[in-house]
Amino acid sequence: MKRARASEVIEALKERGFHYSGKDADGRFTLTGELARDASEHGIRCEVALDPDFFAIPRVRLLDIPKHFPAAVPHIGAYGDLCYLAPGSIVLDLFDPVGQTIACLDQADRVLCQITKGELVEDLVEEFFAYWNGPYCLFDVPRETSGRQHCLIAEGDDGLHWFITDSVGRTTKKIDLLGLKVTRSPPPTYRIKTTAMPRPNPRSWPPKTVNDILEWQSQLDRSCRRKIHERIQQGEREKRICILIFIDSPLMTYGFAVIYDRSKAKVKLADRRDTTFGLKVLLLTAMRIDDQYLAQRNIPGMQTLAGKRVGLIGCGTIGGYLAEMLCKAGAGTVGGKLTLVDFDKLLPQNLGRHRLGFSHLLKNKAVAMVDELQRLAPGIEVEAIQTDARQAVLNDFDLLIDATGEESLGHWLCDTTPRTVPMISAWIEGPGTAVRAMIRTEDVSAGCYRCLWHGNRRGELRSVVGDVPLVLAGHGCEGLYVPFPASVSVQAASLAMDLVLDWVNGKSSPTLRTRVLDTTRTAAAADCDLQPDAECPICRS
Numbered sequence: 067m068k069r070a071r072a073s074e075v076i077e078a079l080k081e082r083g084f085h086y087s088g089k090d091a092d093g094r095f096t097l098t099g100e101l102a103r104d105a106s107e108h109g110i111r112c113e114v115a116l117d118p119d120f121f122a123i124p125r126v127r128l129l130d131i132p133k134h135f136p137a138a139v140p141h142i143g144a145y146g147d148l149c150y151l152a153p154g155s156i157v158l159d160l161f162d163p164v165g166q167t168i169a170c171l172d173q174a175d176r177v178l179c180q181i182t183k184g185e186l187v188e189d190l191v192e193e194f195f196a197y198w199n200g201p202y203c204l205f206d207v208p209r210e211t212s213g214r215q216h217c218l219i220a221e222g223d224d225g226l227h228w229f230i231t232d233s234v235g236r237t238t239k240k241i242d243l244l245g246l247k248v249t250r251s252p253p254p255t256y257r258i259k260t261t262a263m264p265r266p267n268p269r270s271w272p273p274k275t276v277n278d279i280l281e282w283q284s285q286l287d288r289s290c291r292r293k294i295h296e297r298i299q300q301g302e303r304e305k306r307i308c309i310l311i312f313i314d315s316p317l318m319t320y321g322f323a324v325i326y327d328r329s330k331a332k333v334k335l336a337d338r339r340d341t342t343f344g345l346k347v348l349l350l351t352a353m354r355i356d357d358q359y360l361a362q363r364n365i366p367g368m369q370t371l372a373g374k375r376v377g378l379i380g381c382g383t384i385g386g387y388l389a390e391m392l393c394k395a396g397a398g399t400v401g402g403k404l405t406l407v408d409f410d411k412l413l414p415q416n417l418g419r420h421r422l423g424f425s426h427l428l429k430n431k432a433v434a435m436v437d438e439l440q441r442l443a444p445g446i447e448v449e450a451i452q453t454d455a456r457q458a459v460l461n462d463f464d465l466l467i468d469a470t471g472e473e474s475l476g477h478w479l480c481d482t483t484p485r486t487v488p489m490i491s492a493w494i495e496g497p498g499t500a501v502r503a504m505i506r507t508e509d510v511s512a513g514c515y516r517c518l519w520h521g522n523r524r525g526e527l528r529s530v531v532g533d534v535p536l537v538l539a540g541h542g543c544e545g546l547y548v549p550f551p552a553s554v555s556v557q558a559a560s561l562a563m564d565l566v567l568d569w570v571n572g573k574s575s576p577t578l579r580t581r582v583l584d585t586t587r588t589a590a591a592a593d594c595d596l597q598p599d600a601e602c603p604i605c606r607s
């Protein structure tokens with residue numbers, strides 16, 4: 067059936083003047099023909115490669131690059147590949163391979179026509195990363211810092227890895243975790259800021275010498291060009307073998323190495339005064355690995371937990387998953403700190419629904435969780451307090467979270483922690499009947515966890531209509547427990563995490579949130595802003 071469909075597509079392309087030329091090394095059907103035909107029916111020779119399964123869009127490659135095309139052309143890759151659709155922007159319809167393939171080819175034709183007319187040049191900015199190819203350089207530097215940086219060169223089984231950092235200690239932890247060894251004396255590294263969006267120089271690309279770099283930069287940002295030149299001349303005076311320069315543009319950070327090979331440097335007569343012009347450059351691809359970027363990448367435009375002091379009480383089934391999510395949102399980075407409080411040990415009966423596994427068995431849950439988080443995000447500031455929350459000092463936080471699911475502890479925390487510290491509580495009702503989370507804000511006119519308890523007793527603000535079932539399991543020395551799977555804890559942790567992200571972005575409403583998980587039950591209370599209860603002994607006073 068697949069074969070029949072492929073042959074239909076090939077027939078459709080033949081009607082457009084394409085010729086079948088066989089299968090390529092990856093098993094794709096290839097055809098050759100012309101696209102972007104002009105008035106006299108002359109076009110650009112292209113190869114179209116079809117995925118036999120039609121999961122991928124057809125690959126279109128220019129077989130002849132027209133002589134009048136400049137060195138950098140938008141949407142055309144190093145091997146003549148034409149980028150005519152952003153990956154992931156469309157989903158191919160497996161049931162209409164002919165229609166979809168023709169639509170793709172028409173789009174490719176349109177893009178190529180525009181390129182031929184010299185249009186789409188602005189797209190060179192968007193695509194700049196595709197024109198800046200070199201060895202990877204992993205950046206462990208928050209974006210603000212510029213000037214002199216440290217470079218670490220680490221060796222692994224697969225060769226050398228370059229790291230740029232403003233904190234050798236923090237980055238060394240990351241390098242250790244990757245199983246790499248720091249070697250060699252590092253070259254001096256500089257960062258320079260520019261407001262110019264980079265775009266390749268259409269006349270000569272890629273840059274091969276300092277002269278190419280400087281000429282190109284003079285078209286983009288003259289002050290940046292001057293700073294680059296000064297650093298390169300400084301390297302010359304200091305008799306360096308190599309220096310690294312990274313340019314922070316609003317679009318991306320890109321960098322290059324300058325190689326001071328004085329003996330071989332060919333210097334044009336005109337450049338005699340400054341021997342650095344002829345030096346070779348090696349382009350480097352910068353990839354950010356700094357904590358701010360890792361936390362921000364998936365929530366663009368939102369505040370992260372960077373710089374915040376967050377206390378998490380309870381590292382059980384909810385707290386374990388929540389601790390990991392806090393960490394993913396930047397807790398413990400950029401001067402912030404994450405404190406985990408738990409007196410309990412991780413026992414075999416916990417493993418079926420705990421974030422941690424067998425390797426942490428019999429260890430204190432807070433200590434084990436710190437160990438795990440350090441592995442997930444090396445260098446973060448995270449601390450374990452191995453005591454009952456009632457014995458811990460809990461006033462030095464921007465945010466407190468109670469993930470113990472223990473009602474009486476919740477009341478105690480409301481009573482004893484300062485009202486100026488916002489507190490989020492998350493818990494599970496019944497055997498996974500519902501999950502709930504609430505925030506007690508600094509606002510004294512808002513309700514607390516104890517207020518909700520009073521309301522619930524009178525049948526108000528309940529999670530579901532009717533009573534929540536009391537189900538207990540377990541026997542003997544194991545003790546009684548409420549059975550529910552890990553999926554329930556993950557949803558409680560997620561609900562709490564949404565409140566955390568809302569809080570850090572200045573939004574707390576609705577302060578009480580419920581998700582009913584038992585599909586046979588009806589939700590009772592809609593998400594709302596909890597009001598103080600007249601009976602609450604904490605809010606009443």
Ligand SMILES: [Zn+2]
Pocket residue numbers: 513514515516517518598599602603604605606
């Ligand atoms: Zn209250």
